[in-house]
Amino acid sequence: MNPLDGEEPREYPDHIPLQFQPTWRKDFPTDVPEDEHVARREFVKFLVLTSGAFVAGQCWIAIASHRRTSGPLPRLRVATVEELETKRVVEFRYPDEYEPCLAICLEPGRFVAYGQKCSHLSCAVVPHLDQGELHCPCHNGHFELTEGRPIAGPPRRPLALVKLDIQDGVVFAIGFEPRTI
């Protein structure tokens, strides 16, 4: 329906009838009722799109988290014990290629592994072994190294903790440990 239906014929600033107006004036109406109608329609479109994107994002997070916590998860070879003790940190992806993780050697024979996504807004955390922590450069978040719990900055939840298994000198990722805040 034309938003101007039922209204008085439009009066242009120069008082010249519509048929003699230049094309640009017909294409870009300047009268307030029509402008408000377009703005409202655009605003509703914006609301619908952003709400849809928000709902889709929440669904994606729910599905990803369900996939992570519900089994069975793959058994993935991360590194040999020797390699991990030498390098101290080995990057890997688990349970799929979209989830970067870090295996860390705390001391010979003692290993932990975390999801690398910061629990605040998913930036990649960086291990600082000499300081005994993992650091998130995005908003200066800090996690302690032995359990991946937040100790400073905006993060409130611990890092995802990967369950490890060692067999015949090889370290495997086999799932995720349930975490409490």
Ligand code: FES
């Ligand atoms: S994303 Fe890590 S502190 Fe914000």
